[in-house]
Amino acid sequence: xxxxxxxxxxxxxxxxxxxxxxxxxxxxxxxxxxxxxxxxxxxxxxxxxxxxxxxxxxxxxxxxxxxxxxxxxxxxxxxxxxxxxxxxxxxxxxxxxxxxxxxxxxxxxxxxxxxxxxxxxxxxxxxxxxxxxxxxxxxxxxxxxxxxxxxxxxxxxxxxxxxxxxxxxxxxxxxxxxxxxxxxxxxxxxxxxxxxxxxxxxxxxxxxxxxxxxxxxxxxxxxxxxxxxxxxxxxxxxxxxxxxxxxxxxxxxxxxxxxxxxxxxx
Numbered sequence: 001x002x003x004x005x006x007x008x009x010x011x012x013x014x015x016x017x018x019x020x021x022x023x024x025x026x027x028x029x030x031x032x033x034x035x036x037x038x039x040x041x042x043x044x045x046x047x048x049x050x051x052x053x054x055x056x057x058x059x060x061x062x063x064x065x066x067x068x069x070x071x072x073x074x075x076x077x078x079x080x081x082x083x084x085x086x087x088x089x090x091x092x093x094x095x096x097x098x099x100x101x102x103x104x105x106x107x108x109x110x111x112x113x114x115x116x117x118x119x120x121x122x123x124x125x126x127x128x129x130x131x132x133x134x135x136x137x138x139x140x141x142x143x144x145x146x147x148x149x150x151x152x153x154x155x156x157x158x159x160x161x162x163x164x165x166x167x168x169x170x171x172x173x174x175x176x177x178x179x180x181x182x183x184x185x186x187x188x189x190x191x192x193x194x195x196x197x198x199x200x201x202x203x204x205x206x207x208x209x210x211x212x213x214x215x216x217x218x219x220x221x222x223x224x225x226x227x228x229x230x231x232x233x234x235x236x237x238x239x240x241x242x243x244x245x246x247x248x249x250x251x252x253x254x255x256x257x258x259x260x261x262x263x264x265x266x
Contacts, residue, residue, distance in 0.1 A: 080182035087151040088170040105138040106200040110193040114146040130168035140169040
């Protein structure tokens with residue numbers, strides 16, 4: 001199949017990131033408050049351009065660090081909105097991200113191309129576990145640069161033949177590549193997206209992101225665990241979740257003295 005051959009050629013390449021010597025990187029100062037509430041409220045993070053590196057020391061009450069980057073980090077900021085065509089229940093529909101604000105959490109994940117190899121294992125794994133996300137008041141959305149016609153054909157292909165079968169969530173068409181660009185996962189010289197995954201809370205703020213290279217699939221278990229940890233700290237703003245935390249396990253107080261209770265118990 002021509003589509004499969006093209007996909008194989010694209011996925012065999014390794015994406016390269018380059019910075020033009022003429023491009024200008026700007027400096028940002030991200031001021032970090034003493035509490036961890038900034039993780040749950042992006043409005044508490046301020047961005048400004050410092051006059052010099054030495055000016056950082058003139059702010060005694062707040063710890064800060066300088067980030068030299070061409071773009072703001074997505075985590076902690078409002079998720080870029082979009083409205084695009086999608087396939088759900090073998091029908092064409094429209095999906096608008098902002099319609100979930102105030103209602104649901106969103107797992108938004110990107111994959112390179114339809115009719116490829118690692119992609120169907122991820123897409124079907126999320127579909128098979130969809131009920132677990134639904135119980136956590138969370139919607140799952142898949143995105144690639146393919147057309148809705150390609151999505152539909154892949155859904156109508158049996159899993160044993162490398163297809164998807166029916167899915168429990170929409171597959172969005174990003175043929176203009178505008179969504180992939182806005183989430184910084186597009187490989188420009190290949191025109192496809194890296195395996196980016198974003199957890200967006202009910203306020204529309206990106207609270208977690210992970211990006212894998214083309215050959216590496218993602219874990220539904222880890223996505224669920226991270227989502228549960230996010231929901232826990234938002235419901236318990238005076239607590240944080242240590243490494244590998246799962247529901248029912250001990251959390252931690254972000255305080256020099258109170259945190260010792262956690263360390264003493266492990």
